[in-house]
Amino acid sequence: MRTETILARLGACLERDTNALAFPIYQTATFRHRELERGDGYDYSRTSNPTRTALEEGMAALEGGARALAFASGMAAITAVLHLFRSGDHLVVTEDLYGGTYRVLTEVFRHLGLAASFVPTRDVEAVERAVRPDTRALFVETPSNPLLGVSDLRRLGRLAKKRGLMLIVDNTFLTPLRQRPLELGADLVVYSATKYLAGHNDVVAGMVVAATPQLGERLAFVQNATGGILGPQDCWLVLRGMKTLALRMERHEANARRVAAFLDVHPAVARLYFPALPDYPGKEVHDRQATGPGGVITFQLRDPLWVPRFIDRLRLVIFAESLGGTETLITYPATQTHRDVPVAERRRLGITDDLLRLSVGLEDPEDVLEDLEQALEALEEALEAVR
Numbered sequence: 001m002r003t004e005t006i007l008a009r010l011g012a013c014l015e016r017d018t019n020a021l022a023f024p025i026y027q028t029a030t031f032r033h034r035e036l037e038r039g040d041g042y043d044y045s046r047t048s049n050p051t052r053t054a055l056e057e058g059m060a061a062l063e064g065g066a067r068a069l070a071f072a073s074g075m076a077a078i079t080a081v082l083h084l085f086r087s088g089d090h091l092v093v094t095e096d097l098y099g100g101t102y103r104v105l106t107e108v109f110r111h112l113g114l115a116a117s118f119v120p121t122r123d124v125e126a127v128e129r130a131v132r133p134d135t136r137a138l139f140v141e142t143p144s145n146p147l148l149g150v151s152d153l154r155r156l157g158r159l160a161k162k163r164g165l166m167l168i169v170d171n172t173f174l175t176p177l178r179q180r181p182l183e184l185g186a187d188l189v190v191y192s193a194t195k196y197l198a199g200h201n202d203v204v205a206g207m208v209v210a211a212t213p214q215l216g217e218r219l220a221f222v223q224n225a226t227g228g229i230l231g232p233q234d235c236w237l238v239l240r241g242m243k244t245l246a247l248r249m250e251r252h253e254a255n256a257r258r259v260a261a262f263l264d265v266h267p268a269v270a271r272l273y274f275p276a277l278p279d280y281p282g283k284e285v286h287d288r289q290a291t292g293p294g295g296v297i298t299f300q301l302r303d304p305l306w307v308p309r310f311i312d313r314l315r316l317v318i319f320a321e322s323l324g325g326t327e328t329l330i331t332y333p334a335t336q337t338h339r340d341v342p343v344a345e346r347r348r349l350g351i352t353d354d355l356l357r358l359s360v361g362l363e364d365p366e367d368v369l370e371d372l373e374q375a376l377e378a379l380e381e382a383l384e385a386v387r
Contacts, residue, residue, distance in 0.1 A: 003062065003177060004246045010058040011239045025236045026050045047224050051232040055239050062242075063176045063189060065209035067216025069223050070235055074172065074192025075100050076228035077206030079108075081168060081188055083222045087113025089136040094121040096149055096349045097141040097170070099338035107340070121151040122282055128159055137166035143173050143286070146298045146333045146357040147350055148273045150282030153289055157185015172196070172324075177249050178292040187211050188219075195324030196295075198241040199248050203234045248326075248362060252295030255328075255368065256360040260297050262369055268306065268379035270354070273298040296323055297358045304353035306379045307332065313378055316363070316371035323359030328368050331357040 001009075011023035026049055031042040042048055052070050059068035071077040078101055085091070093105065095118035105116045119130045121140045138160050142151040153169060160167040168188045169181035175196045181189045191197055193205035210216035223229060230238070253276075260274040275286045276293040286293075301307060311319050311330065320329045321336045331337060338351050346352070360368065 001061075006058065006062050007177075007245050008243055010062075010242050011054040014054055023051065023054045023236070023239065025232050027232050045232070046227050046229055049229075049232050049235070051235045051239075052230060055230075055235045058239065058242070059207055060209060063209040064180065064182055065189070065211055065216075066213045067220070068207060068209045069216070069219050070193070070230040070238070071206035071208065071223070072228050072230055072234075073204050074190070074194060074206040075104060077190050077192075077208045078170075079104060080219060080222045080226065080228060081190060081208060082109050082114065083226065084166075084218060085114055085136055088115075088134060089113075090115040090117065090132050090134045091137050091139050092116075092121070092127055092130045092135060093118050093139040094141045094144055094149070094151065095119055096144045096147045096351070097139075098145040099333070099341050101139075101141070101170070102338075103340040120149070121156065122149050122285075124152060124155045124159060127156065128163075131159075131163055131165070135163070135165060137168055139168045139170075141170040141172075142179075143275060143294065143296075145173065146273075146296075146331075146337065146355065148173075148275060148296065148298055150275065150286045152285045153179075153181055153184035153186065160185065160187075173294045173296055174290055174292070175245060175249065177246060178294060179290040182209065182211050184289055187215060193238050194322065196249065196252070197245065197324075198238045199245060199325060200237075200241050201322060201325035201327060203237040203241070205230050205234055205238050249292065249295070251362045252324075252360060253292050255362070255365045256293065256295045256297055258365040259358065259360050259368060259372065262372065263297065263299050266376060268302055268376050269299050270302045271300040295360045297360060299356055299358070300352065300354045301356065301379065302354070307354060307356065309378050310356075310375050313375035314371060315374075316367055317358070317375075323357070325359070326362045328361035328363060329359045331359070333357055 014023050029045050055070050056068040093116045117130045119126050121127055140151050157167055167186045169186040170190050171181050172192045172195050189209045191207040193207045263269050264272050274297045317328045317330050321331050333351050334353050
């Protein structure tokens with residue numbers, strides 16, 4: 001089946017006892033054993049649960065992977081992936097990635113002996129230079145969060161294969177609808193399913209999809225041993241949300257294009273980051289490996305002192321720390337998503353005090369534009385005063 005069909009039918013017609021169209025929530029911790037020596041089936045919900053199985057099997061089919069696993073959050077998913085490595089191993093990691101991934105690598109796994117080098121993965125030669133004899137994997141986020149940097153997954157996949165490395169791709173911003181990392185050479189794909197996959201800002205979840213059954217088995221062992229599972233009610237919410245992903249992504253992107261065109265020419269905006277811009281760095285690579293820009297726009301105001309005034313004047317756009325939901329959200333990376341990245345490092349990367357990340361929602365775009373315009377009026381007045 002095609003991708004949109006898989007999405008629309010997630011979990012449908014799988015329940016055999018009652019023929020319920022919507023897959024039920026199996027809100028149970030344990031399952032009755034029919035005999036002492038039992039075969040395949042359900043045992044305990046940390047190990048597996050029918051509602052979670054429906055989500056995981058649907059996600060594996062959607063991604064084109066051998067196995068998918070659902071976790072309690074995106075960071076729980078990433079943590080499980082990092083548990084595949086041992087003390088003394090080294091990873092090459094996208095330098096301008098989500099601050100939570102930076103934090104878990106530098107503040108948790110570094111103390112356990114897992115080393116990471118943060119490099120601009122959009123530069124394949126820089127990645128190759130960073131590979132060491134003890135390197136075991138490349139961890140790539142593309143587009144990156146929040147600067148939307150684009151890394152060439154096909155070239156990185158070839159590099160990983162040549163050097164015997166695992167390629168792990170965080171595909172949260174684009175989803176399997178817009179970018180398919182396994183087809184470009186990735187071994188694992190990770191998601192904060194909280195974002196576009198679930199899509200309604202009402203559940204926290206994570207997903208990992210493995211390219212091979214063997215890798216899926218290793219991850220399933222880690223998931224069962226460490227217990228960072230997604231509960232059945234949350235699995236059901238993700239299943240329900242994913243059914244409309246294709247429609248939502250179309251609207252997210254259409255709205256984002258309108259908003260980006262407005263911000264791109266506004267005098268209060270110093271710089272705009274959005275993969276659909278004609279002169280965007282990495283656009284050629286992005287267009288080769290992705291079929292859409294996603295719904296996130298990042299932009300810099302001309303003065304960091306304008307940020308509080310701008311945020312305070314917003315009425316429709318919500319100041320909050322997430323993305324990919326139905327509502328348009330604005331985030332201040334310096335104090336929210338990337339507050340644990342040292343200040344000097346943030347500034348070196350371009351995550352400056354004048355940077356804002358906008359997740360464009362599903363509202364009428366005219367309402368979003370009107371709200372942004374009235375909030376920017378105060379900044380235009382300040383700009384005129386400077387002139």
